[in-house]
Amino acid sequence: MPKPELESVRKDLESQYRDFQAKKLSLNMARGKPGRDQLRLSAAMLDALNSSSDYRASTGDDCRNYGLPDGLPEMRRLFADMMEVDEKNVIVGGNSSLNMMFDTVSCGMTHGFAGCRPWGKQEHLRFLCPAPGYDRHFAITEYFGFDLITIPMTPEGPDMDAVEQAVKDPAVKGIWCVPKYQNPTGITFSDETVRRFARLKPAAKDFRIFWDNAYCVHDLTDTPDHLLSLWDECRRAGSQELAFYFASTSKITFPGAGVAAMAAAEGNLRDIRKHYFYQTIGPDKLNQLRHVAFLKNIDGVLAQMARHRALIAPKFRAVLAKLDSQLSGKGVAEWTRPRGGYFISVDVMPGCARRVVSLCAGAGVKLTGAGATFPYGKDPRDSNIRIAPTFPPVEELEQAMDLFCISVQLAAAEKLLSRRKSSGSLKARVASSL
Amino acid sequence: MPKPELESVRKDLESQYRDFQAKKLSLNMARGKPGRDQLRLSAAMLDALNSSSDYRASTGDDCRNYGLPDGLPEMRRLFADMMEVDEKNVIVGGNSSLNMMFDTVSCGMTHGFAGCRPWGKQEHLRFLCPAPGYDRHFAITEYFGFDLITIPMTPEGPDMDAVEQAVKDPAVKGIWCVPKYQNPTGITFSDETVRRFARLKPAAKDFRIFWDNAYCVHDLTDTPDHLLSLWDECRRAGSQELAFYFASTSKITFPGAGVAAMAAAEGNLRDIRKHYFYQTIGPDKLNQLRHVAFLKNIDGVLAQMARHRALIAPKFRAVLAKLDSQLSGKGVAEWTRPRGGYFISVDVMPGCARRVVSLCAGAGVKLTGAGATFPYGKDPRDSNIRIAPTFPPVEELEQAMDLFCISVQLAAAEKLLSRRKSSGSLKARVASSL
Numbered sequence: 001m002p003k004p005e006l007e008s009v010r011k012d013l014e015s016q017y018r019d020f021q022a023k024k025l026s027l028n029m030a031r032g033k034p035g036r037d038q039l040r041l042s043a044a045m046l047d048a049l050n051s052s053s054d055y056r057a058s059t060g061d062d063c064r065n066y067g068l069p070d071g072l073p074e075m076r077r078l079f080a081d082m083m084e085v086d087e088k089n090v091i092v093g094g095n096s097s098l099n100m101m102f103d104t105v106s107c108g109m110t111h112g113f114a115g116c117r118p119w120g121k122q123e124h125l126r127f128l129c130p131a132p133g134y135d136r137h138f139a140i141t142e143y144f145g146f147d148l149i150t151i152p153m154t155p156e157g158p159d160m161d162a163v164e165q166a167v168k169d170p171a172v173k174g175i176w177c178v179p180k181y182q183n184p185t186g187i188t189f190s191d192e193t194v195r196r197f198a199r200l201k202p203a204a205k206d207f208r209i210f211w212d213n214a215y216c217v218h219d220l221t222d223t224p225d226h227l228l229s230l231w232d233e234c235r236r237a238g239s240q241e242l243a244f245y246f247a248s249t250s251k252i253t254f255p256g257a258g259v260a261a262m263a264a265a266e267g268n269l270r271d272i273r274k275h276y277f278y279q280t281i282g283p284d285k286l287n288q289l290r291h292v293a294f295l296k297n298i299d300g301v302l303a304q305m306a307r308h309r310a311l312i313a314p315k316f317r318a319v320l321a322k323l324d325s326q327l328s329g330k331g332v333a334e335w336t337r338p339r340g341g342y343f344i345s346v347d348v349m350p351g352c353a354r355r356v357v358s359l360c361a362g363a364g365v366k367l368t369g370a371g372a373t374f375p376y377g378k379d380p381r382d383s384n385i386r387i388a389p390t391f392p393p394v395e396e397l398e399q400a401m402d403l404f405c406i407s408v409q410l411a412a413a414e415k416l417l418s419r420r421k422s423s424g425s426l427k428a429r430v431a432s433s434l
Numbered sequence: 435m436p437k438p439e440l441e442s443v444r445k446d447l448e449s450q451y452r453d454f455q456a457k458k459l460s461l462n463m464a465r466g467k468p469g470r471d472q473l474r475l476s477a478a479m480l481d482a483l484n485s486s487s488d489y490r491a492s493t494g495d496d497c498r499n500y501g502l503p504d505g506l507p508e509m510r511r512l513f514a515d516m517m518e519v520d521e522k523n524v525i526v527g528g529n530s531s532l533n534m535m536f537d538t539v540s541c542g543m544t545h546g547f548a549g550c551r552p553w554g555k556q557e558h559l560r561f562l563c564p565a566p567g568y569d570r571h572f573a574i575t576e577y578f579g580f581d582l583i584t585i586p587m588t589p590e591g592p593d594m595d596a597v598e599q600a601v602k603d604p605a606v607k608g609i610w611c612v613p614k615y616q617n618p619t620g621i622t623f624s625d626e627t628v629r630r631f632a633r634l635k636p637a638a639k640d641f642r643i644f645w646d647n648a649y650c651v652h653d654l655t656d657t658p659d660h661l662l663s664l665w666d667e668c669r670r671a672g673s674q675e676l677a678f679y680f681a682s683t684s685k686i687t688f689p690g691a692g693v694a695a696m697a698a699a700e701g702n703l704r705d706i707r708k709h710y711f712y713q714t715i716g717p718d719k720l721n722q723l724r725h726v727a728f729l730k731n732i733d734g735v736l737a738q739m740a741r742h743r744a745l746i747a748p749k750f751r752a753v754l755a756k757l758d759s760q761l762s763g764k765g766v767a768e769w770t771r772p773r774g775g776y777f778i779s780v781d782v783m784p785g786c787a788r789r790v791v792s793l794c795a796g797a798g799v800k801l802t803g804a805g806a807t808f809p810y811g812k813d814p815r816d817s818n819i820r821i822a823p824t825f826p827p828v829e830e831l832e833q834a835m836d837l838f839c840i841s842v843q844l845a846a847a848e849k850l851l852s853r854r855k856s857s858g859s860l861k862a863r864v865a866s867s868l
Contacts, residue, residue, distance in 0.1 A: 031500065039498045043485035046720075050484070051477035064473045064688040066465065094528045095718040102713040109544050110554060110578060120544060120554045136712075143712040144544060250715075254498040257720040278570075278577040279536040281684075284529040284718065286480075286691040 003417070010413040013406055017363065020403045025364035027400045032183070032342035033391045034255055034308075041307050042253040048293035049286060063285035069276060071261070075288040079261040081298035082216055083247050084229040089263045091272065094283055097248035097260035101210055102140050104244055104262070107275040108173065108206065109144055114241065114267060116206040119144075119173055128166055128175035130158035132345055132373035132384045134183040137176040137212065146173070148375035153182070157189030160196040167202035174208045180227040181215040184345040184373050184386035186338020188225035198233035200242060208268075209243040215341040216247055217305045220313045225339050231263070240265035244272075249291060251342065252304055259283075259291050315389040315397055319344055322401035332412040344387040345373075352411040353382045359407035365400045437851070444847040447840055451797065454837045459798035461834045466617070466776035467825040468689055468742075475741050476687040482727035483720060497719035503710060505695070509722040513695040515732035516650055517681050518663040523697045525706065528717050531682035531694035535644055536574050538678055538696070541709040542607065542640065543578055548675065548701060550640035553578075553607055562600055562609035564592035566779055566807030566818045568617040571610040571646065580607070582809035587616070591623030594630040601636035608642045614661040615649035618779040618807050618820035620772020622659035632667035634676060642702075643677040649775040650681055651739045654747045659773050665697070674699035678706075683725060685776065686738055693717075693725050749823040749831055753778055756835035766846040778821040779807075786845040787816045793841035799834045 001009070049055070055063050057072045070076065071092025080087040093100045112118040119125055127146040129138050130153050138148055149166055152159045158177065166172050177197075179189040189197075197209060211230055219225075234240045241264075249258035264272055295301050320337060323346070327333045335346040348356055353370035360367050368386040371379040387404075389397055435443070483489070489497050491506045504510065505526025514521040527534045546552040553559055561580040563572050564587050572582055583600055586593045592611065600606050611631075613623040623631075631643060645664055653659075668674045677699075683692035698706055729735050754771060757780070761767045769780040782790055787804035794801050802820040805813040821838075823831055 033500055036496065039489075039496065042498075046483045046487065047485045049480045051481045053480065055473075062470070062473065064476075064690055066467055066689045096714045096716070099714040106540055106544065110540060118554075120552075136715075140712050143708075254720065255500045256498055256716060257718045274577075278574050280530045280533040281570075282530070282690060284691045284721065286688065287718065287721070 001416075006413055006417055010410065010417060013410040013413060016406050017359065017403075017410055020363040020406065023364070023399070025399060025403070027364060027392050027396050028366045029388050029392065029397075029400055030366045030368050031391075032251070032388045034251060035311065035391050035393070037311050038308055038390070039254060041304065041311075042294065045253055045290050045294035048290045055286070055289065057285065057289065061285075063289045066281055068285055069280070069282045071283055072285060072288045072292060074292045075259065076261070078292065078295065078297060078301065079247060080263070082301060083213055083231070083245050083261070083263055085231045085245055085263040089265065089269060090261055091263070091269070091276065092283055092288060093260045093262065095250075095256065095258055095260060095287070097212065097214065097246045097250070097262070098136055100260055100262045101137070101212065101246055103275065103279070104210070104272065105140055105144055107271060108208070111271065111275065113206045113208060113271050116204075119206070122171070124171045126169065126172045128158075128163060128172060129375045130175070130177065131375060132184050132379075132386070133176060134178055134212070135368075135372040135377070137210070138375050141174075141176070142376065150375050151175070153185055153187070155187055157182075157187065157193035160193055164196070164200065167200060167204070167207060170203040172202065173204055173206060174210055176210050176212070178212050178214055179230070180213060180225060181218055181338055181341025183214070183341065184343040184368075184384075186336045186341045186343055186345065188227050191228045194228040194230050195233055197230060198237040198239055198242070200239070207242070210246070211243045212246045214247065214251070217301055218251060218308070218342070219305065219340040220309050220316055221339045223339060234265075241267045244268060249295075251308070252301060253291060253294070257287065259288055312390050315394055316344065318394050318397050319387055319389045319401055322398060322405055326402070326405035327408060330409065333408050342388060342390055344389065346385045346387055346408075347383045348385060348408050349412045349415055350381040350383045352408070352415055353379060353385050355411040355414065356385060356404070356407045359410060360400075360404055363403050363407075365403050367404075435850075440847055440851055444844065444851060447844040447847060450840050451793065451837075451844055454797040454840065457798070457833070459833060459837070461798060461826050461830050462800045463822045463826065463831075463834055464800045464802050465825075466685070466822045468685060469745065469825050469827070471745050472742055472824070473688060475738065475745075476728065479687055479724050479728035482724045489720070489723065491719065491723065495719075497723045500715055502719055503714070503716045504707075505717055506719060506722045506726060508726045509693065510695070512726065512729060512731060512735065513681060514697070516735060517647055517665070517679050517695070517697055519665045519679055519697040523699065523703060524695055525697070525703070525710065526717055526722060527694045527696065529684075529690065529692055529694060529721070531646065531648065531680045531684070531696070532570055532574075534694055534696045535571070535646065535680055537709065537713070538644070538706065539574055539578055541706060542642070545705065545709065547640040547642060547705055550638075553640070556605070558605045560603065560606045562592075562597060562606060563809045564609070564611065565809060566618050566813075566820070567610060568612055568646070569802075569806040569811070571644070572809050575608075575610070576810065584809050585609070587619055587621070589621055591616075591621065591627035594627055598630070598634065601634055601638070601641060604637040606636065607638055607640060608644055610644050610646070612646050612648055613664070614647060614659060615652055615772055615775025617648070617775065618777040618802075618818075620770045620775045620777055620779065622661050625662045628662040628664050629667055631664060632671040632673055632676070634673070641676070644680070645677045646680045648681065648685070651735055652685060652742070652776070653739065653774040654743050654750055655773045657773060668699075675701045678702060683729075685742070686735060687725060687728070691721065693722055746824050749828055750778065752828050752831050753821055753823045753835055756832060756839055760836070760839035761842060764843065767842050776822060776824055778823065780819045780821055780842075781817045782819060782842050783846045783849055784815040784817045786842070786849055787813060787819050789845040789848065790819060790838070790841045793844060794834075794838055797837050799837050801838075
């Protein structure tokens with residue numbers, strides 16, 4: 001596009017942007033937060049227990065009192081089915097799977113795995129971070145002092161050539177994975193990726209895959225992705241101790257008052273059970289009892305997820321429709337089309353992501369910070385933006401996406417013009433010196 | 435008592451003991467577990483939330499969703515009043531205050547306090563353990579590799595001369611305290627003890643008092659103990675950063691599904707908040723909302739505690755009545771008369787505690803393991819036994835105490851006879867060699 005034309009496009013976009021500012025929007029698409037209509041889907045769970053309930057688990061234990069540190073058997077069964085692992089390998093925790101991941105890293109730091117020296121007593125710790133990825137994963141390992149190594153994400157999952165190369169370094173202690181409907185790309189790891197994970201031969205005996213299956217049942221279409229079971233593949237490969245598995249009901253029932261769980265093979269389980277033995281008097285079993293009464297089993301979970309889908313699939317479609325209609329073919333952005341999960345990932349013109357997020361904020365729409373999806377919050381190309389469509393109602397989401405699309409184009413126009421301007425001004429300087 | 439008389443006493447006790455074995459009792463006095471009647475006192479709390487509730491905190495936040503990492507303001511207020519600290523210094527956690535203590539030690543290990551090197555990077559760590567004390571406190575610091583230093587308990591609290599001497603060692607990083615109705619002695623730290631704690635001048639800048647006020651409102655008489663506020667005393671002494679404060683509703687509402695909290699002064703709070711920022715997406719706020727709806731405020735807490743007292747004070751009286759009537763003046767045991775809390779501490783004849791616990795177990799009554807109240811589970815005098823009267827009904831408790839009193843006397847008789855026997859056999863050997 002010639003410069004004068006681009007200038008006129010920018011002016012037009014600026015004018016549209018100012019119209020948006022005048023609307024004084026106040027919308028938040030920053031985090032994968034379920035909407036109020038989704039929260040209502042679990043309202044009946046709060047009727048499951050009242051002053052005349054029995055409070056007993058299937059074991060006969062009174063769930064109001066101490067006991068059952070691994071959780072209710074019926075809750076462990078439910079998570080085993082969700083995570084596709086063995087029930088006896090599941091430990092149910094509190095209300096946050098992130099907390100269980102943090103505690104697992106912390107256990108590695110202070111006590112170590114597989115009889116190795118605690119990570120905290122080793123030097124130059126490194127952790128693999130497939131990016132774009134989940135900022136709170138990366139933040140945990142950054143907090144514990146690991147060097148974060150970026151692994152590029154591909155449409156098949158993390159670049160496994162890079163992973164296989166990286167784990168030759170014995171200082172590399174683990175990798176963060178969201179294997180299904182990854183945060184933020186929404187892609188699901190291919191069968192070959194899962195098999196290569198199961199066959200991984202890390203130099204460090206205490207290297208662990210943190211397999212955060214946060215969106216394992218969070219399908220949004222009639223053609224859901226299928227994730228191969230890492231648990232089964234590891235058993236086949238004789239590498240059961242390679243991975244820790246995590247999941248929760250945060251996006252099935254209540255984000256702030258759900259139930260989390262983890263699973264691990266025998267050796268890892270020994271280390272983790274010992275840690276929890278000292279750490280806690282046991283999880284909140286009444287909340288487990290509520291969940292079991294409400295969800296019952298994996299079929300109940302899937303039925304609940306179909307109800308979530310009915311509410312949020314239209315939001316994903318609305319976001320994609322806006323991106324398609326307003327940005328397609330303009331060369332200013334690319335985006336993913338996830339079949340599940342909580343996010344859509346948009347790559348805007350390199351060098352523009354911060355500007356887009358700042359423009360949106362300037363007109364009342366809060367997005368996930370640019371760079372957040374990369375280690376240290378720094379996207380080397382300043383290109384990736386995570387869209388979280390679930391929280392706002394559809395009509396607000398459409399407004400927000402209109403603003404987003406204008407901002408993407410405006411940032412691109414600014415970028416292109418500033419490049420030409422700088423080269424232009426060089427020419428001008430050369431000309432004036434003649 | 436001459437030997438033949440002692441032999442006959444033992445035979446009589448053995449016969450009584452066998453009668454008990456024939457009763458095939460199965461009772462548990464091992465842990466401070468509330469009875470079923472106590473759990474019923476909080477049944478109405480489970481009616482506080484149902485499918486038609488509002489779910490909003492006083493801030494307007496939806497308690498079902500993410501947010502409010504420090505907890506609901508109304509819950510923080512309630513804990514501030516219980517712990518006698520400032521509301522803004524309270525962080526509400528999950529269902530276990532032990533978990534918050536563990537996490538605080540863990541934070542010290544991996545990140546350190548007051549800008550000091552993390553404990554995990556320092557050498558020869560030591561922790562002070564007033565004993566008899568709470569086994570699960572000691573276990574946390576043992577798990578993290580601290581050398582546990584026994585501090586004798588006095589009727590005024592920990593021996594402060596010993597504490598003041600010990601903290602001159604910069605490797606000493608903290609002390610465990612249950613300042614009111616201590617576990618297991620039931621004593622409350624005197625004003626002078628609290629003041630000496632506030633004026634403590636530890637060599638280590640990262641030395642911390644772990645002030646576990648687990649029984650702060652757990653009075654059992656009309657003349658309750660009064661604990662001086664360490665928070666206020668530290669402010670007076672300018673030593674606010676000396677202590678971490680902990681409490682929970684585990685023995686106010688439900689042990690397995692209560693709410694825990696901690697408090698700390700500004701510097702410590704910064705370290706702890708940072709830790710929690712990475713560790714969790716926030717506590718279960720619905721359970722806080724239930725608690726606030728049910729307990730309302732500190733007056734509600736005290737009214738609830740009066741109802742607990744009505745149920746468990748008779749159990750404490752029953753235990754003391756048995757000890758008084760069956761062991762008084764026999765020189766085989768001494769015991770405490772707590773005005774609150776969950777335990778009675780019995781010191782049997784030195785060298786007899788293990789035998790007493792084993793005798794009781796042999797007739798179906800499970801007690802806290804002998805030695806459990808000391809660091810490493812080793813009571814150097816093998817004398818202290820913790821009685822937890824709250825769980826069994828009074829009639830079962832009385833049976834269990836009859837057995838306990840017989841076992842204490844039987845163990846003493848055995849001990850005395852074995853001493854005489856061994857000295858006897860030496861005489862016999864000397865005589866036969868003549």
